[in-house]
Amino acid sequence: RKEVEQDPGPFNVPEGATVAFNCTYSNSASQSFFWYRQDCRKEPKLLMSVYSSGNEDGRFTAQLNRASQYISLLIRDSKLSDSATYLCAKGNTDKLIFGTGTRLQVFP
């Protein structure tokens, strides 16, 4: 089993929709989790760190469920510019282990 697993999608949603992605992980000792956004032919950019208490940044909400070993990303009021691949990552000592990414396509 991969250490970090994501549904590759694509998720095709209309503008204004709410969309949620989950990412499951193994090794409950992991302490840090992140969501990255990667546009086509670009490097990943850090979107959010994921804290145990959950955190929100504008239209984006990230949550951590340690009991079920998953993290989630909720995007409200989707914009065309949200179209990208969303990668989850977990920390493992000094390293990050990435999922394969979930592709989101927002259409007009």
Add this chain to the structure above:
Amino acid sequence: SAVISQKPSRDICQRGTSLTIQCQVDSQVTMMFWYRQQPGQSLTLIATANQGSEATYESGFVIDKFPISRPNLTFSTLTVSNMSPEDSSIYLCSVEGQGISYNEQFFGPGTRLTVL
């Protein structure tokens, strides 16, 4: 976050040759990392570049194939040696963040390598 640059941004190389990729950061960082992202795949860590000592390689990656230098706290190089078409990939360096989140990393723009 730190400003990270990579050179070259892309290259097309012949089988059997080697390419050295440079990563420059505008501030001193302790941890630098090299990743590979093959077409349609996620990021795979190649090695952690340690200043003043040998790099730490992940399973499946060896120093003879991917020698790494880290002469100071702002610079690192990754060489892809004796290339084959299977080495065609995007190579990215990253650095640890300076914020409060442990393990947070920021990426350079990547080097797109095509091996013919």
